[in-house]
Amino acid sequence: DAGITQSPRHKVTETGTPVTLRCHQTENHRYMYWYRQDPGHGLRLIHYSYGVKDTDKGEVSDGYSVSRSKTEDFLLTLESATSSQTSVYFCAIKAGRSTDTQYFGPGTRLTVL
Amino acid sequence: GENVEQHPSTLSVQEGDSAVIKCTYSDSASNYFPWYKQELGKGPQLIIDIRSNVGEKKDQRIAVTLNKTAKHFSLHITETQPEDSAVYFCAAIQDGNQFYFGTGTSLTVIP
Numbered sequence: 152d153a154g155i156t157q158s159p160r161h162k163v164t165e166t167g168t169p170v171t172l173r174c175h176q177t178e179n180h181r182y183m184y185w186y187r188q189d190p191g192h193g194l195r196l197i198h199y200s201y202g203v204k205d206t207d208k209g210e211v212s213d214g215y216s217v218s219r220s221k222t223e224d225f226l227l228t229l230e231s232a233t234s235s236q237t238s239v240y241f242c243a244i245k246a247g248r249s250t251d252t253q254y255f256g257p258g259t260r261l262t263v264l
Numbered sequence: 265g266e267n268v269e270q271h272p273s274t275l276s277v278q279e280g281d282s283a284v285i286k287c288t289y290s291d292s293a294s295n296y297f298p299w300y301k302q303e304l305g306k307g308p309q310l311i312i313d314i315r316s317n318v319g320e321k322k323d324q325r326i327a328v329t330l331n332k333t334a335k336h337f338s339l340h341i342t343e344t345q346p347e348d349s350a351v352y353f354c355a356a357i358q359d360g361n362q363f364y365f366g367t368g369t370s371l372t373v374i375p
Contacts (some may be wrong), residue, residue, distance in 0.1 A: 191367055193268075
C-alpha cells in the first residue's frame with residue numbers, strides 16, 4: 152500500500168457527530184488525496200493536498216474539510232456526519248514529480264447511522 | 265469535468281480465456297489513463313497505465329490500448345487465472361490531480 156496507513160479502518164458513528172479520518176505516509180510524498188468509493192460511482196475525489204497547509208477541493212467536497220499540518224499526515228473531517236457520507240474512504244499519494252501515478256491506502260469503512 | 269464510462273459492469277470468463285474491459289472518456293484534454301485492480305477489502309492497486317502519446321502498452325498477460333480519436337481505451341487480460349478475479353477500474357486524468365474513475369468491472373475467472 153505504498154507506505155500508506157489509514158486510521159481507523161472501521162468506524163460506526165451517529166448522524167450529527169464529528170468524525171476525523173487520518174492518512175499517514177512514511178515516504179515524504181508531496182501530494183495526498185482523499186477519495187470516497189460508493190457502488191455505482193467508482194472513486195470520487197473529495198480533497199487533495201499539494202503540500203503542508205496547501206489543499207484544494209475535488210469533485211465531491213461538500214460536507215468535508217481537510218487539514219495537513221505536516222507532510223506525513225492528511226486528515227479528513229466530517230464536521231457533522233450524515234447518512235449520505237456512509238462510504239469507504241481511501242487515501243492516496245502521488246509518487247514522484249514526473250509521474251501522475253496515484254497509489255492507494257487500505258481504506259476506512261465509515262457507517263453513519 | 266471529465267466523464268468516464270466503463271463496460272461491462274460484470275464479466276465472467278473461463279480460466280485460460282481472455283478478458284476485455286472498455287472505457288470511454290469525454291474530454292480530449294485527458295492525457296493519462298491508469299488501470300487499477302481492487303481485491304475485496306483492499307485499496308485499488310495500479311496494474312498498468314498508458315499516456316496519450318502511446319497507442320499500446322503490454323506487461324506480461326496484461327495490455328492496454330488507447331484510441332485518442334475515438335476517446336476510448338481498453339484493458340486486455342490474456343490466459344486468465346482465478347487470481348485475476350477482482351474489480352477493475354479505469355481512470356482518466358487531465359492535470360495530474362483530478363482523477364476521474366469509471367464505475368468498475370467485477371471480473372470472475374471460473375476455474
